[in-house]
Amino acid sequence: MSVWNRCSAELLAKLISQFCTENLLQPVDNRLDLGTLSYTFTATRGAFGSWRVAPDSVRRTTAGILGNDESEVAVDPVQFLVDAADVLGLDGPTVAGYVAELASTLAADVRMASTAVAPAELLDLHHSRVEGHLTGHPLLVANKGRLGFSAEDSLRYAPEARTPLRLTWLAVRRGLAEFRGTPDLSEHSVVGRELGPDALETFRGQLVDPDSYVWLPCHPWQLDHVVRTQWARELAAGEIVVLGEGPDEYLPTQSIRTMVNITQTLRYQVKLPLKILNTSVYRGIPEHCTLAAPMVTQWLRGLWYRDEVLGRLGTELLGEVASVTVRHPQLSSAPGIPYQWTETLGCIWRDPVDPRLQPGETVWPLAAVLHPGLVEEMIARSGADARTWVSHLLGTLLRPLLHLMHHYGITVNPHGENLAVICSPEGLPARLVIKDLVDDINVSTEQVLARGIEPDSHDRVLPRKPWHILRQYLVDALLLGVLNPLADLELLPPEEFWGLTRGEVDLYTTTHPEYADRLTATALTAETFARYPLNGYRLTLGYTDLDTRPPIPTTGRIPNPLHTAEPLH
Template structure:
């Protein structure tokens, strides 16, 4: 007899009903057309010169387009207008799916099958990709049925309410909510959009197989006592003693309950039997999964650290493990970068900051380590890192908000960003100027001053806003795994040498062009233009103006500005979906990220036209 509660369908699957399913499929097909066309995987055919249909906003050059399936049986008609960066703004409601003369509702799984050869998915990986599409649709349906906060509600919501309310996942990836490995009960218990709270499993791991690392200011005993509490630490030590084990031989570490019960208790059975791993019990603090799913916010004590653990589910091109090898150097990398940022006067003026990953433990399974010489998810199944909480970083009158909220639309399609700007009391130009000053300028400066690059996509940025929702400053997170110094001559301590990464010279500035221009601003300018807040010419002129001002005030870096031209005519288009489609099990080799890049035709740079304009001329153009 099944141990799962019944009836399942009524309680856990009520979001899977025809109307909701129809809506989320139409949305995902529209997104697939946008992103696959953006990456030149698909080439929509122009059917007419223009469409002046009154149901669509005036002032845009709407056209009718067509995609024909590879077997020629299905035709997708839709209305759209092209934007900069080869972006498409598509009217979701206009999509018509004609299959052998029969009009059918758009279906995302059928769409992938219709164009599977063009998408280039290896045959053995196609079922996995379809599984990820199904999971993405499942999550979208859940969010549509269960998330009740509107974009207007989120203007005054707290940080974790906003975090749980995000619906889109990654704005560029089509299959962005895989979570392959979770069942329906795991989904409700552990995914970010449910806002569920859960406790972590605590283990004792033998020091012979595990490594603790921390900032130089932290020691294991005091740190773990702060996270667990003195009473719980004493109880765990006594528990080990009762089993005839010496507590001094062990480190205490948390892991995700799903990871323990579904992966570790079986895959690491030998280590458990040999007492290299000892199950201690369930912790007291409750946590909430963040958008990155394997990072958890402490709800019991907001000042305690985030916890990030290995989670062996397949999600968006990776099995979400954590490397014990990477964990060993993580706190030191964070300490080095924090010192670099703290001594920089411009970053200090902008109050740019990072959330340090202050401590880590990595456990090495000797069997998998001996058997597998190459990188493998099996080597990354039991690690943890602790990251500073942002709760202590805000002052009176400030609030935290994920930058993903700037691209958020609620279930009725209402975008949060225009409401935020309106509430601020500023004009769109004034608000965007504050935003670019808080976010873009510090990240650009890190690149030009130190060739330091982050992965500054929306989920990795925490915006600090004032009470009127005006951007004040930003805090970067996910540092050690997604940061690099590209300067080959930079002096970096040997123990954190992996921070220095070699990439071709013309790839270096792609961290700005791809992660910010293509990954964030492309979608933001679409939202602003489609909501009549700011046309894209003005948007990109404001981007140019913020960097023009920065460059004018930092002439000591003039040679770098020339070498890495922010206003170049075009830049390489590194394609995210192409990466995932090529290998949805390991999208990028972290040891050689540049070698993993998949390129389409160069993208015209939307700020190139402003290269010769002065600050004064740009200001005049914007006004």
């Protein structure tokens, strides 16, 4: 089978698996009847009611011209979506938009498969270079849709291109742009640190009054496709000045818009807006995020530094320490403007992870555990058995996250991009890295004394959620989005894997009886959880331009494997 057909068959199997898991389609005896045709397949069931369709098992059956059924091997996800459109209740624009995302995803998958390296080689790479080899969100089917990128753009700017790029620096008139930083950082210190003295002097020489501008980096794609068009008036008037390329090279992470400096690894990571549609939303940076990032970081740092549990666990917080906000002079204050047009300029600077590593430690994004063959190689290198290694991973992930949620009433969005795992010199998971804060931090509606006064007590930035909704971030992002696909790799028997996971929850519960009410409210061992269908949301949302990012609606309940698991330690 060609690489294209293999990747296409795998994407089709994932499409059917996830649509069945989300109850968008209801197979009977591994058969889906779609009007005048049907699909059959071989599948197994996992935790949370999930489906796993075998890629080489899917067949498409239609009625032949002589009245007999004609069955053939099916490998085409686009054909399947078109076949299922009526049953799914999709209109033409939604079918066309999703087909475009599927086609882009498949093309990226083929490029990745054609340039894949062995897991042993992957483990020897710097963490910034591992990102470009990871296969994407395990639940979202069209996880590399990137509507707005051309084929050349994908070859240049996508993570799997693994091609270093330089950022272009802009000077934006003060008043149109606003810098914010944590109390220990000045605007000049951030820019000076990022550019170095030579580039700084060169750029200052291009401006009559350099200090009347706020400086920030810009993604080269955004400069070409958005800044030079949408901001043409400001460029012509000298309110925005293109200074030139910065001296350092960067690689994009899985999120595409976050860049890691590979020339100077001690310099900041940079989060930049991109006006592309990917995994359901346009990848701009909302104004409230750039404005709030440094103060949210400073608040969390205060909690971190005082917290004995997080200190003992060695949990690292990668703060979003500085930002630049650029408001569009007309659109930002006009009502009903689609958000893709108001989030086009700005940046957030984030702490790098490299200075946090102790001698002999290594770090990798959590999503790496789902890369084919990689976790097996990690376990083999550690010399530990699978149960010991998995147990260390679960403890590393759950102990700080359970503490944050129940002691402070704070939750992050702990999916594979937002967390990284630091391994000990022996290769065992040991410490957790948490990043991507301001866009994903939620706090409990109930006031919690331990977290003190929130940084947005007057102008709300942090979403307030009841306990069972805070719980859902842990459930959807970590349990469903990482641990369930990891369990499907069968490193351990399912009952042992979920028993170890339940053991971590029970350990926290017995160790902290003072949080009994909160633990009852979060109910991590409840019989069922609410279902939030990520792929169904994409299809329900369609491709209409919206002025806000709407929430994902619930659709029924899913069984919880922790409810019946026998706790293990």
